[in-house]
Amino acid sequence: MAGGVGVMIRDVVKAFTAGAGRLLVLDGVSLSCRPGEFVSVLGPSGAGKTTLLRLIAGLDRPQGGEVAIVDGSRRRLDRTAIRLGMVFQEPRLLPWASLFHNVRYGLQDRAKSMSRAERERAVQEALELLGLSGFSSYLPHQVSGGMAQRAALARALVSDPDLLLLDEPLGSLDVKNRLAVQDLLDGMAGRRSCIMVTQSIDEAVYLSDRIYILSERPASVVAEIEVSLPRPRDRLSAGFARCQRRVLEALGAAPRPRRPGPDLKVEG
Numbered sequence: 001m002a003g004g005v006g007v008m009i010r011d012v013v014k015a016f017t018a019g020a021g022r023l024l025v026l027d028g029v030s031l032s033c034r035p036g037e038f039v040s041v042l043g044p045s046g047a048g049k050t051t052l053l054r055l056i057a058g059l060d061r062p063q064g065g066e067v068a069i070v071d072g073s074r075r076r077l078d079r080t081a082i083r084l085g086m087v088f089q090e091p092r093l094l095p096w097a098s099l100f101h102n103v104r105y106g107l108q109d110r111a112k113s114m115s116r117a118e119r120e121r122a123v124q125e126a127l128e129l130l131g132l133s134g135f136s137s138y139l140p141h142q143v144s145g146g147m148a149q150r151a152a153l154a155r156a157l158v159s160d161p162d163l164l165l166l167d168e169p170l171g172s173l174d175v176k177n178r179l180a181v182q183d184l185l186d187g188m189a190g191r192r193s194c195i196m197v198t199q200s201i202d203e204a205v206y207l208s209d210r211i212y213i214l215s216e217r218p219a220s221v222v223a224e225i226e227v228s229l230p231r232p233r234d235r236l237s238a239g240f241a242r243c244q245r246r247v248l249e250a251l252g253a254a255p256r257p258r259r260p261g262p263d264l265k266v267e268g
């Protein structure tokens with residue numbers, strides 16, 4: 001979409017009714033993603049990160065507040081007017097379909113305006129981008145967990161989405177593939193909007209323009225950290241380390257300076 005797509009979330013409240021009780025999950029969450037921005041969300045397990053992504057995708061509705069998809073002038077957009085790509089926390093591939101057909105499924109409405117040859121090329125390109133070209137005819141149970149996760153990413157990217165929602169998308173990738181996919185996502189920075197849930201501080205600092213930290217459930221935003229380091233980022237730079245420390249502090253997990261004391265004394 002010309003001008004790009006953003007997300008505006010204001011005072012969102014979400015509760016679930018399960019069993020005998022009501023569970024308040026999101027309690028006044030506000031955050032935003034400007035067109036072309038890469039935003040990460042970090043927070044404790046069970047805080048409501050997946051719930052938040054599902055609300056943005058329109059898969060669920062909040063009880064209070066607003067989740068809006070907006071254009072560059074902050075005008076509300078209908079979800080049907082944008083191309084949305086989503087990678088769920090589990091790959092969620094169709095078990096009976098090959099990787100090719102799983103990725104082809106991600107073309108959605110874009111497929112209608114393409115010839116058969118164009119569709120095949122788009123799918124092959126997405127598979128190649130994620131290092132899966134040799135496995136297009138494999139079924140999901142015939143590939144590893146990391147390969148399935150990369151196929152899910154290919155399925156989300158093949159539609160050339162305006163907005164990409166990623167729920168811990170690189171969790172089961174080995175180090176080499178993880179770094180390669182991080183570079184792939186970094187290469188898209190500025191060209192599409194992306195909101196990623198991650199547990200990796202390194203990944204969030206490497207990729208994000210902004211990082212939001214959620215509290216324990218019921219979750220609200222406890223910190224918003226701008227990352228203005230130039231891209232591609234140098235993981236070994238002082239600026240990168242400073243940023244990691246800010247995130248750690250916001251998570252309440254920064255290492256405290258050690259004071260020598262009786263417990264730390266080394267005899268010998």
Ligand SMILES: Nc1ncnc2c1ncn2[C@@H]1O[C@H](COP(=O)(O)OP(=O)(O)OP(=O)(O)O)[C@@H](O)[C@H]1O
Nearest residue numbers: 016017018023025044045046047048049050051052
């Ligand atoms: N459909 C549902 N019905 C009832 N409770 C739900 C539902 N979906 C999520 N929850 C509850 O909402 C809370 C938040 O779940 P969510 O999956 O959003 O957490 P998360 O932050 O993504 O956790 P993790 O880091 O472990 O993936 C959990 O306590 C979960 O049990």
Ligand SMILES: [Mg+2]
Nearest residue numbers: 049050089167
């Ligand atoms: Mg989750």
